[in-house]
Amino acid sequence: MIKPIVAGNWKMNGVSQSVTEINTLKANITENDQSNNCEILICPPATLITAFAHILSNSPIEIGGQTCHHAEKGAHTGDISAEMIKDCGAKYVITGHSERRMDHGEMDRDIALKTEAGWRAGLKVILCVGELLGERKADLTLKVIERQLKNSIPDGATAENLIIAYEPVWAIGTGLTPTTEDIAKVHDFIRKFLIENISAEEGKKIRILYGGSVKPANAKELMAVSNVNGALVGGASLKAEDFTGIIAAYQ
Ligand code: PEP
16 A cells, blocks of 8 residues: 655745744644644745754654755755755655756756755655646657656665656646546556556555645545545645645545
């Protein structure tokens, strides 16, 4: 049995006062004992990792970073290494988010290096893939996903150190989602790729998350799709009540 994971990506949102949301989330999760059926993760901006990790130290909610530099340390002004993220109390790091690809020109090769860096530091990596709207319209979705997976998953991937997040770029923050049939098609394709290119043993256990406009209202339907093993949530993870509503899909 694969234990699903519901991960929240806060992006560039949150200041010290945002601890109130995390306190509410912690209270909700503890009250309802919602951590039994799925793992729960929050990826705040780097400035809040330490504070959130402190608050959540005696809760089942884990903390992750949103990206990392590929080097351990050095002359890289403004960058943060995977080791630093781990040192702040994180257990996970996201790589390959489409906003990093677009805002910072990150390519599959960079994402492979960052993923390796996460593993070097002992972090689990959530590696994001997903097609642009034009690519979907041109019927290139599976080709794009295959290229991203092929070029950005380093050797050594296991179900313990890697999670894939399928995030159609056109569904992120837009309120649009693919049909459940379309999501199943991509997730089944990713599952087959992992089994054929990593190993049957690991490939069938690696979690594949869906991300893109997941909300409390659609979470149950989306999480029930074939080979969907959880969600990567942007906007709806910022409010504890919304995020709790998504986690409830696994009750
Ligand atoms: C994301 O950016 O990872 C994401 C899925 O965003 P949203 O849930 O806001 O669409």
